[in-house]
Amino acid sequence: MKTQNRRDFLAKAAAALAVTGSPLPGAALSLDRSPASQDEQFPPKRSLADEIKKYRKIDAHAHVYFTKGNFEQVIDIADRLNIGKLVISRPMVPGGKGEPSEFIECNNLVLKAMKQFPDRFFGQLTLNPQYPKESMEEIERCIGEGMIGVKLYNHVKINDPLFYPVIEKFIGLKMMILMHMGIGIARIQYDAREPKGVSIPEDMVEAALRYPEAKFQLAHIGGGIDWEAACKAVIGVPNIFVDVSGSNNAANMIDFAVKCVGIDRLFFGCDSSYYQGVGHVLAAGITDAEREKLYFGNYNKYLKSIGRHVD
Amino acid sequence: MLIDVNSYIGHWPFRRLKGNTCKEQIARMNAAGIDKAVLFNLNGIFYKNVQSANDELFEALNENSEYRKRFIPFATINPIYSGWKHDFEESVKKQGAKGIRLYPLYHGYELSNPACIELAKMARDHNLPVAMALRMVDSRPSSWLDVSKEWALKDTLPLIKAVPDAKYLILNLANNSNFGAFNKDELTMVRQTKLLMDTSGRMVMELSDMMKNYGSDKFAFGSHYPILDPVTGLLRIEAMRPEEATKAEKEKLYYENAKNFLGL
Incomplete structure (x- = not known):
């Protein structure tokens, strides 16, 4: 030995x-x-226990669920991994029509969670631009209740003109637009559950170039999307931020993302895969200062821009 | 002490890996405090003649005396390819493999294949573990050339039922690994089998509950590095609270279970 x-x-x-x-x-x-x-x-x-304590964390891509006791479960695992703040949303059920009653119900759940754990949860609303009137009303309602951005799903592509009024509204609010990305095998054969309206990184690039004042968050490069393709697609697009959440903790994913978009445009997130989310940031070949930015500083900078930062 | 029961050298054809040499693995192990690691050669998935991959593995290990001390090499055997019994003899008796690795999804056979069962019996007779993964990579973002099928834990049962007295190392619990997926007899069989599962897979979310249901001797630290990041598999153990796993139980996960299972 x-x-x-x-x-x-x-x-x-x-x-x-x-x-x-x-x-x-x-x-x-x-x-x-x-x-x-x-x-x-x-x-x-x-000593991973020490490392968990060492870095403050804001989970920029978190979810709550309708199951009983879920809020407490989320807080429990967040406590375990020293995740102080979580940006939560409740996307609509995959395959549904995305009617107003659905997104209002989802947003009500998020509001309930925010009220139960006001020091831990930031809320993001969801909507469906196929229902423009109800969507705009929902923005007013949810932002008025303290939400800090929007989480969009796969009903309509982010570069579809239906989204223009929504994007313009969030430009005015200076708030983040987080969009789900299509899950598929190397961008050729998409996952069976993904509808035609699902966005891919190139769609977000088109929207971001059309609206350079908007802030976009490309969802979960660890969430089953082709993370190499996604990172390459957004090179040189400064108003797209990339969250590293998801269950796929492929080695060197973060190193590759840093190489493509730089540390300042990356957000830490888990998308409910907490161990992978925290673990692959700890594993990344980056400096302590860069790790601090990724876990906390980058998203807090955004929060500061809307007056909601963490001290 | 810390033993990683799931690590690799070799290449993955669909994306560039780093850390996939013995030298880089040793550097990674030193940085993390890992004393020993079970080592597989990824090339054994892709070479038709898997013995070439075994030869590569042992040539790499022979480059440095430290490698032989720190790595626990497993040989890849494809039981539906010509000469597999010769490969077993060569890799186990001459080269010193400490276990057998199967890749049924890549090599194109079912676990119920008679040759596979015969191989498991040979491994049993030599007191060697048989290793399998529920998946190698997340199939969703992988290449259009990669296999798309992944396993649940229950998919390993055909071999376990056929050779229940062999030892099995089940890696990367990426899909349904819940005890509720088994009926009562199957669960009893899993509990009674000499079976060790690593902590690298995405479905290892409530490790303390899994230990209660399968047995605390059924799990060990594994990283699946350099395909997956080298930290998450360990984080799942470290993050358990004292009421969920005692210090002694964590030591079992860090190395004792692996040591006993591998006969170190």
Whole structure:
């Protein structure tokens, strides 16, 4: 069995850093030592518990559900991973018509959650631009109740003219437009549940170029979309922010996203996959300062722009 | 001590991997405090003659004496390809494989295939674990050339039922792995089988509940690195509260279960 004391380990780690010129996965993390047996010594085990505490976090892509006790469950796992704030929405059921009664019900759930946990949840409304009058009324109602943006789903593409009044409204509010992205196999064969109206990154690029004053959030590059294609699509489009949420914690996803769009346009998020969301940011080959921006600073900067930032 | 029961060298043809060499794996292990890692060669998925991948794996391990100490190599065997019994002999008896890895979805056979069952019996007779993953990658964003089918935990049952006294390493619990998917007899069988599941998969969400239902000896830390990030599989263990897993139970997940299962 390999024997290695802490000094040896640190020396080797430093040498590795000198060779690679970039952080090893997790090399920026603090370390502690797990007990060794009497006849063996092991490399010091990484203290993820310390790392969880080290970084404040704003989950820029979170959800609540209609199931009983769900709000408390979300808060419980957020507490476990030191996620102080969560930007929640309740998208409509996939495959539904997206009628006003559906999105109003979803938004009411979010408002209820915001009221129950006002220090933890920021709310985003949802709507369907196929119902323009009701959608605009819902914006007024929900923003009036304290929501901070909109989460859109797959009824209509983000670059469809039906969305223009909605985008223009959110330009006026200076608020974020978060859009679901189509799940599919390498952008050739989409997931069976995705309707024709689902947006792809190129649709968002078109909308973002048409409305450079708007702020768009490209949803969940870990959510089953082709994350390499998505990141490449938004290179050089400064008003598109990319959230790294989703259940797919493919290695090097964040490193690739940083390379494509830069650290300042990335938002941390989980999309209900909390371990992957927190884990792959800890694993990313970025500096402590960049990790702080990703977990917290970048979204807080947006919140500051609308006067809702976290101190 | 920490043992990772799920790591790889080799290439993935549909996207560039980093960290996929023994040298890079050792650097990753040192940074995370991982003492040993079960190591597979991804090329065994794609080479028709999988023994070439096994040869690569052991050539890589022989480059540095530390590699042999830190890695626990598993050989890939394709039981429907010519010479697989020879591959078993070569990789196990001559090269020193500590387990067998199967890729039925990629190699194109069912677990009920008689040759697969015969292979599992051979592994059992040599006290070697048989490793399988419910999926290698998330099929949704993968290439149009990749397989699209993924497994649920229940899909491993045909082999477990056929050879219940073998040892099974089940990796990347990415789809339904809930005990509720099994009937009473199946659940009893799973509990009684020498079966170890790693913590890398997306469905490992309530690990403490899974430990209660399957048994605390049924789980071990695994990363699935460098396909998945190297942290999340460990985070699922670390994030359990004291009332959900005692320090002793966490030690089982960190290394004791793997050590016992692998016979280290």
